[in-house]
Amino acid sequence: MVKSTSKDAQDLFRSLHSAYSATPTNLKIIDMYVVFAVFTALIQVAYMALVGSFPFNSFLSGVLSCVGTAVLAVCLRIQVNKENKEFKFRHLENILGFGVCGRVRFSSICIGSSRSCTSRL
Secondary structure, eight states: OOOOOHHHHHHHHHHHHHHHHTSOHHHHHHHHHHHHHHHHHHHHHHHHHHHOOTTHHHHHHHHHHHHHHHHHHHHHHHHHOTTOSTTTTSOHHHHHHHHHHHHHHHHHHHHHHHHHHHTTO
16 A cells, blocks of 8 residues: 655645646636635635525525536636637637626526515515
8 A cells, every 4th residue: 555645745736736837828817717706605605604594595596606607617718728629610709709698698697586585585
């Protein structure tokens, strides 16, 4: 049985860092947006755990909005990545247009469900 050492972990982090440093800037920006969306969802979950979940439907709408935003951003990242051969023949304007339309549609659904949750109070 092989024991894992801290040197192995450092080598792993170094290799991940060197591989990620070769990532284009536009993909790094999308990655930071995904991290922000997930972090916002975690803050909402922590707030619910500390304070309580009185309007649970609003909490659920907020968390699912953050998770959905992260999923849409990951889909955008997959399509924008130059190394992905599946979307090689699609134009960047077409990809961004579908992304914006999907995000607007998703946001309108989230806002509508959030308003219907708070109007019952």
